[in-house]
Amino acid sequence: MQYRKLLTSRSAITKVQAVIVVAIVAIGVIAGAYYYNTTAHPAVQYKRTLIIAIPEEPESLDIQQVSWSNELHDLVFQNTMNFDNKMNIVPDLAEAAEFDGTSIVVHYPADVKFSSGNPITAEALRDAMERYRKLSVYGSDYDSVERVEIVDEHTARIVLKQPSTYVWLNDIPVVYGAIVDVKAANEMGDAAFGLKPVGSGLFKVKEWVQGSQVVLERNDLYKTNLPFVQNKGPNTYIDEIIIRFIPEDVTRLSELEAGTVEIMRGVPVDAVTKLKENPDVVMYESLTPGIEYIMINQKVPPLDDARVRQALNYAIDRDELQLTLEGTVLPCYGYMSPSMLAYSSSAEDFAKSRYAYSPDKARSLLAEAGWTDTDNDGIVDKNGQPLTLTLLNPYDEPRLKRIGPLLQSQFAKAGVRVEIREYDYRYIRDQTRHWNFELAARYYSWHDPAGILPYLLHSEMANYTYSNPEVDKLLDEDFSGALAPEARVELYTKLQRMWLEDAPFVPLFVNREFTAVRKSVQGLVVMPPFATLFMNDVKVMAGTGQVIMPWLPLLLNVGLLVNFGCPASRKYDPEVSRS
Amino acid sequence: MSALARYAFKKALIGIPVVVLVSLLLFLIMQNVPGDPIRMIAGERVTKERIEELRRSWGLDQPVYIQFFYWFSKVMSGDFGYSYITRQPVSYLIWSRLPYTLELTLPSLVLSYLLGVPLGVIAALGRGKSRDYVTMGISNFFYSMPTYWLGLMLMLVFGLYLRWFPISGVTSGFDSLVLPTLTYTLPFVAFSARIARTEMLEVLGEDYIRTAWAKGLPSSRVILRHALRNALIPVTVMFFLDLPWIIGGAVIVETVFSWPGMGNLLYKSILRLDYPVIQAIVLIIAILIVICNIVGDIVSATLDPRIRVEPEKM
Numbered sequence: 001m002q003y004r005k006l007l008t009s010r011s012a013i014t015k016v017q018a019v020i021v022v023a024i025v026a027i028g029v030i031a032g033a034y035y036y037n038t039t040a041h042p043a044v045q046y047k048r049t050l051i052i053a054i055p056e057e058p059e060s061l062d063i064q065q066v067s068w069s070n071e072l073h074d075l076v077f078q079n080t081m082n083f084d085n086k087m088n089i090v091p092d093l094a095e096a097a098e099f100d101g102t103s104i105v106v107h108y109p110a111d112v113k114f115s116s117g118n119p120i121t122a123e124a125l126r127d128a129m130e131r132y133r134k135l136s137v138y139g140s141d142y143d144s145v146e147r148v149e150i151v152d153e154h155t156a157r158i159v160l161k162q163p164s165t166y167v168w169l170n171d172i173p174v175v176y177g178a179i180v181d182v183k184a185a186n187e188m189g190d191a192a193f194g195l196k197p198v199g200s201g202l203f204k205v206k207e208w209v210q211g212s213q214v215v216l217e218r219n220d221l222y223k224t225n226l227p228f229v230q231n232k233g234p235n236t237y238i239d240e241i242i243i244r245f246i247p248e249d250v251t252r253l254s255e256l257e258a259g260t261v262e263i264m265r266g267v268p269v270d271a272v273t274k275l276k277e278n279p280d281v282v283m284y285e286s287l288t289p290g291i292e293y294i295m296i297n298q299k300v301p302p303l304d305d306a307r308v309r310q311a312l313n314y315a316i317d318r319d320e321l322q323l324t325l326e327g328t329v330l331p332c333y334g335y336m337s338p339s340m341l342a343y344s345s346s347a348e349d350f351a352k353s354r355y356a357y358s359p360d361k362a363r364s365l366l367a368e369a370g371w372t373d374t375d376n377d378g379i380v381d382k383n384g385q386p387l388t389l390t391l392l393n394p395y396d397e398p399r400l401k402r403i404g405p406l407l408q409s410q411f412a413k414a415g416v417r418v419e420i421r422e423y424d425y426r427y428i429r430d431q432t433r434h435w436n437f438e439l440a441a442r443y444y445s446w447h448d449p450a451g452i453l454p455y456l457l458h459s460e461m462a463n464y465t466y467s468n469p470e471v472d473k474l475l476d477e478d479f480s481g482a483l484a485p486e487a488r489v490e491l492y493t494k495l496q497r498m499w500l501e502d503a504p505f506v507p508l509f510v511n512r513e514f515t516a517v518r519k520s521v522q523g524l525v526v527m528p529p530f531a532t533l534f535m536n537d538v539k540v541m542a543g544t545g546q547v548i549m550p551w552l553p554l555l556l557n558v559g560l561l562v563n564f565g566c567p568a569s570r571k572y573d574p575e576v577s578r579s
Numbered sequence: 580m581s582a583l584a585r586y587a588f589k590k591a592l593i594g595i596p597v598v599v600l601v602s603l604l605l606f607l608i609m610q611n612v613p614g615d616p617i618r619m620i621a622g623e624r625v626t627k628e629r630i631e632e633l634r635r636s637w638g639l640d641q642p643v644y645i646q647f648f649y650w651f652s653k654v655m656s657g658d659f660g661y662s663y664i665t666r667q668p669v670s671y672l673i674w675s676r677l678p679y680t681l682e683l684t685l686p687s688l689v690l691s692y693l694l695g696v697p698l699g700v701i702a703a704l705g706r707g708k709s710r711d712y713v714t715m716g717i718s719n720f721f722y723s724m725p726t727y728w729l730g731l732m733l734m735l736v737f738g739l740y741l742r743w744f745p746i747s748g749v750t751s752g753f754d755s756l757v758l759p760t761l762t763y764t765l766p767f768v769a770f771s772a773r774i775a776r777t778e779m780l781e782v783l784g785e786d787y788i789r790t791a792w793a794k795g796l797p798s799s800r801v802i803l804r805h806a807l808r809n810a811l812i813p814v815t816v817m818f819f820l821d822l823p824w825i826i827g828g829a830v831i832v833e834t835v836f837s838w839p840g841m842g843n844l845l846y847k848s849i850l851r852l853d854y855p856v857i858q859a860i861v862l863i864i865a866i867l868i869v870i871c872n873i874v875g876d877i878v879s880a881t882l883d884p885r886i887r888v889e890p891e892k893m
Contacts, residue, residue, distance in 0.1 A: 059620070059665045067620045137617075137633060140626045191667055210675040211839025212749050244748060246837045250731055251747045254739045258746055424850055429623075430614035444623050455623050463627055 047520070047540040048239040052533075053252045055266035057245040060194035061205055061214065062180065064128075064136045069175050071265060072214055072243055074532050077178035077199035080106060080125075084228055085527060087341060087447070089173050091225035093120070093200055099168045101482035104158040105151070106172075114181040115204040115219040122148075122156035127182035129158075135190065141171050144480070163482035169341060170451040175532075202234065202535055203241055216241040228525060229536035237539040256281070262521050262540060263533070267514040269328050269398055275516050284515040289339035289529035290445035290452070291332050292400060294391065294407075294506040297438050298465040302387065307369040309503035312439075313355045314362035315414035321403055321509055329399060329509035334496050337510040339529040341448050342488040347496045351507075354500050362414035373415055380415035388417045391439040392432075394425035399511065400441045407441075433463050443511075447529035449492055450478045457504060466504035471495060583880060587873050594869035599651075601865040602858060606647045609854050615639055616663040616852045637663055650858065659859040664851050669859045672844060676828075679749060680840040683832070684825035687760050691767035692818055698768065699775025700807060706780060714772065722769035730762040730835035747837040759836040763829050774817060778810040785809075812883050819875030823867035827860070 052071060059066050063073045082092040091097070097106045112120040126148040133139045144164045149157040158167060171177030181198035188196070196205045202224075203216035222234045244261065246252040249268040255261040259280070267275060267283075275281050294312070302308045318331035333351035336343050363380070366372070371380040371387050379386040389411075393404045404420045411418040418439065423431075425442075432440045446452035454475045459467030461475075474495050478488060499505070513531050517524055523537035617633045634640050638649065653660055659669035695718075702714040721729070737758060738746035744758050745751045782788065783806055791801045828842030841860065848856040 060667075065666055067622050067625075137621055137625050137629060140629045141624075191661070191671075194666055209749070209839060210672065211679070211843055212837065244837065246747060247843075248747075248835050248837065251734065251835060251837060254734060254746045258739055258742070260746060426619045426851070427614060430618050433618070434613075446624065452623060455626075461626070 045542040046237050047542040048237075049242060050238055050240075050263070050521070050535070050538065050540050051242045051244060051261045052263040053244045053246045053255055053261040053265070055245070055247055055249075055252065057211065061208065062185075062190070062194045062197040063175055063178055063199075064132045064180055065190065065194050067137050071533060072216075073175050073178075074201070075203045075216055075241065075243075075535065076197060076201045076205060077175055077180065078201045078222075078224065079173055079175055079178050081173040082226060083173055083447075083527060083529060087339075087528065089168075090227050092173075093179065093224065095225050097172060099165075101163045101165075102160050104160075104168055104172060106156045106158070108154045108156075109223065109225070110154055112200065112223055113221045114184070114198050114200050115221055116181050116184050116198045117221065118181050118183050118198075120179060120200060121153050122150045123153075124182065125156045125179055126150065128179045131180065131182050131185065132177075136176070138176060141176070142167065162480055164480055165448075165482050165488075166450060166479065169448045170446075174447075206240070211245065213242055213244045216243065224536065226534070226536070228527070229534055231536045235536055235538060238535065241535070256516055256518070259518060259520075262518045263524075264516040267516050269325055269402065272328055272514055273326060275514075280519050282517045282519060282521075284517060284524070284526040284531070285512050286515075286526060286528055286531040287330060287337055287339040288443075288445050288511040288513055289337050289447040290443060291335065291337055291510050292329075292397075292441070292443040292508050293332075293335075294508065295432055295437075295440045295442050295464070296504055296506065297432075297435060297440075298467075298504060299435055300438060302369065302371070302382075303389075303438060305369045306501070306503060307365045308371070309506075310355075310501075311362040311365040311369075311414060312411070312416065312506050313500075313503050314358050314365065315411050315416065316407070316506055316508065317357040317410055318509060319357070320410070321406065324403055324406055325399055325509070328512050328514070330512060332507045332510045335453070335499050335505065335507060336449060336492065336496065339447065339510075342485065342492045344489045344493050347493040350493075351496060351500055359410075359414045362416075366415060371415070378412065378415065379417045386417055387415065388419065389438045390419050390421055391441060392428045392437050393420050393422050393441045394428055395422040396425050397441075397443065399509075400443070403508075404441075435465055439506075441508075445530075449488075450475075453492075453495075454479050457499065464504075466502070468498065468502055471498055471502075474498075583877060586880075587877060590873045590876065591869070594866075594873070597869060598862065598865045602651065602654075602862050603647065605858060605861050606650070606854075607643065609852070609857065610643050612852060614852060616854065619852050620664060650855070654859075654862065660855045662848075662853050662856050664848075664853045669855050672856060673841070673859060673863070676839055676841045676844050677826070679838060680826065680828045680842070682756065683759055683763060683838060683840060684828065686756075687764040687767065688818070688821060688825055690760070691764050692771050692814070694764075695768040695771030696775040696811070696814060699772040699777075700779050700802075700810075702772065703776045703779035703783065704802065715776070718769035718772045720769075721765040722773070724766065726762060726766060726829075726831045727835060729765065730759070730832055733758050733762055734835065747835075749839060755836075759832050759838050762835070763832045771814070771817070775810065775814055778813050779806060782806045782810045808882075812879055815882060816875050816879050819871045819878065822871045823864055826867060827864055 054071055056070070058068075058070050058072055061072055061076060063069060063077050066073070078093045080092065080094045081089050081097050084090045093108065093112065094106050095109050097104060106122070106125060108120055108122070114120060118124070129142060129145070129148060133142045144160050144162065144166050146159045146161045149159060151157050160167065178199060184198040185193040195208050198204070200219070200222065202219060202222050204219045206215040206217040208214045217240050218234050218236070218238060220234050224232050226232070246255065249271070252261070252264055252266065253268065253271050256264040257278070272283070276283050296303050296309050296312065298304055298309070318333065322329055322331050332348070333355050334348045336347075338345070366380050366387070371382050373380050375381065377386070381387065391404075391407065393400055395401050401422065404422070408418050408420060428440050428442065431437050432442065444452050444456065454461045456462050456464060457466050457471060458475045459469070459472050474491055477483070478491055483491065515526055515531060515533070520541040522539050522541065525534035525537065526532070527534060615634065617630055617637065617639060621630050638646060650660065661667065662669055662672060665672065698714050698718065702711045705711045734746055737743045745755045749755050788801065788806055791805045826841060827845060828840035830842035830846045832838065833840040833842045844856065845860050848860070
């Protein structure tokens, strides 16, 4: 009623009102300009909170209670040593560490502390290793450790049972081997520690909203000896990092595009090109330390015949796979990735020449094994039975899922009919462990060949179908030995040649993993082999990440125009005013 | 009323073996799924010996019936045990998700009936006319749209392009609720509208409605008092049958909007064969179904005197 009266009031506008309107509009404009100047074009203004979107929530935040690590563990914990971009081992928490083949000596600086304030000492390292041995699924990592000696308060000597590079390469420079505050863990209990663990990383856990996000806050006690970061202390430019779990690709992508998320992991294959063209986004790229491959069951005919397995290797056109996957992979013919230790490019070159794509060679090898196409249907047969194989393909590994039909058509060109069954990756892994498969698309990701290949290809350590005593001998030599890096390159070159002949796998490609980062994030370092994010020098520029509009004053002005401007322009109408 | 109480008590007694049977069945089914949680999570670098060690420590090497009795006796004392995967107490995992789930599903359920029933009634009253076609057409559209697509469209339009609401997550309070609730509600509105329409049409064809019209009663009285009241009885029962499921959450809506609900927890637990979590959630749903069935019966008996007589004869 009141409003209506105002609109239809007899007097259009008084002089006083006019002056008030002008004054308020003017104030609004000035305030708007001021607001715009201070917020949208700051001289030095940083956003204090950084938001990272990752696809999957970890099982636990305690690195000793997980079967896979992620960005959270890298931020909350601190590796004793670390890798630089040439895969050299460099100091991180420790100021130095020496490895002589049978023992590892770790030197901690005198004044390092956990985020809880408890001191990090040689004793703390021993306790953490003991807890890992008991609690972690990878506890057997320390099987080669005889004992941990306390040399002095800040120096520990890890004595090995026999010469071995295992702990030095697979635990000391990796987050799984990071030191945790066992004292705090014992006080809290393992379940509670899994929610709010204490480490010595750049950030510490503030809150975990199950299923949604983890909020990290700066660890002001942080100290590092990393040579490739400038800031060796806490990053005072950032107060909090929020790690959000967004399983859906489109959602994660939208959040990045909207600028509500600064860093995105798990970039979907079909979004790579689009994001590379986005001027607000920088793409960091790194090669996974491992390969995606097809595992072959050697216990079932006709796959027990090496010629058939070799034929499958000839049948795959890896360049076409790369094309289909829009360049997000690197074709791979050997058994190792360039991001792995002891990798040799000449071994890879040899593998490439050994299995250069040739459906004809595949067919002739199959013919040697007795499989020929007698009924001219394109599929080779033997005793009237066509060669039909079943491939287990994981639906939760986007690249493998996508190339399923392509693999099928490539095998068909070589005369092999392949039927695809899609399952959860973990289910497929379990099936292969029980030899309940013919072909299975799989992958691995680990930087040290001694820490992964024996678990896949050693006849006793692994539970798979491949077995070659010669290979076992060579794997043992590295697994329980302390070879020099050059000797290891030679050893794995030799091993790869043997595998190429035995053909237990069909290697397909190495993943290029992408990290999409908004331009507003500066100083980020992404390091191999696991594309670890180092936030030590990161600053987030405010204003560029999100569009800050002078919307408040603008709204004020529009509101004023509506309330005061309209009656002023309205003509006096006695008919309306009467009703 | 005492007859009703006796009836409810009897129903509850029958409910107990149902719940026990459901959990036992589920336990047996889970045991027959290939693999077990430890083997499933154990990555490549885990040795065979370590896997066996961990299975022993979780009691997974025990015979199924021992595992079941151990689990059931603990549940009886209110302890759901620990998740194999996250190593957190199951009760903690459920309690941390429950508020978010209810925040999403309860308003959705209520809203879908509040919107759907009037729509269905409007459609029924205008049967064969344009408003029937329009309301039912729209209902059919939302009912047949895949939730996944609907969610993504709402997200892209109102979240990414218009920026009216947050794209995903739960951190913006009421604002973050709008899009997921809408996605979850719209198909249900369609569903309840269709039920309401069918029931209403059936009642409108009854003799007593013709009598009511013939008596010359005003149409509002005929529709609201005579027709709607009777048509609402099956709708009310439907509501109570839907009620237990709200606790199960909505996997697709939760995934699209990264909503930390029970649906996601259940889905992930099934994928990872996390028995204790699956068992607990299914048990809770089973108990709720029994309770809601009883409540639904009582409510419909209160609404409809014809039903009220029957339990006494049982």
